Amino acid sequence: MKLIIFVTEDAHADAGVDALVAAGFRVTRLATTGGFLRRGNTTLLVGVEDNQVDRAHEIIQRAAPGTLAITMDLERYERL
Structure with a gap:
């Protein structure tokens, strides 16, 4: 499991969220x-x-160009 942190300009945020949600x-x-x-x-x-x-x-690259992406490994995660 990975955690991706995307940092984007406000102007691109809606398009990025919409594209990610549409892809599941x-x-x-x-x-x-x-x-x-x-x-x-x-x-x-x-x-x-x-x-x-x-x-x-x-x-994200297509929907919100110029976004910074940080990908981190998650050794443990829980749904509480």
């Missing part, structure tokens, strides 16, 4: 601010199986 991914959306100019960004948290990482990256 679950997405958590967070409003974030950062960077030199303190511009508004949107952070998307997406939990995926190992074999879905490339597909999620392709979807």
Whole structure:
């Protein structure tokens, strides 16, 4: 299992979320601010199986170009 953290511009966030959800991914959306100019960004948290990482990256690359992607291994996760 992997956790992908996508950080995108606010202007691209809706398209990115819509594309991921349409492809069957679950997405958590967070409003974030950062960077030199303190511009508004949107952070998307997406939990995926190992074999879905490339597909999620392709979807975001098309829907929200310029998005930063951070992929992390999840050794343990629980639904509480």
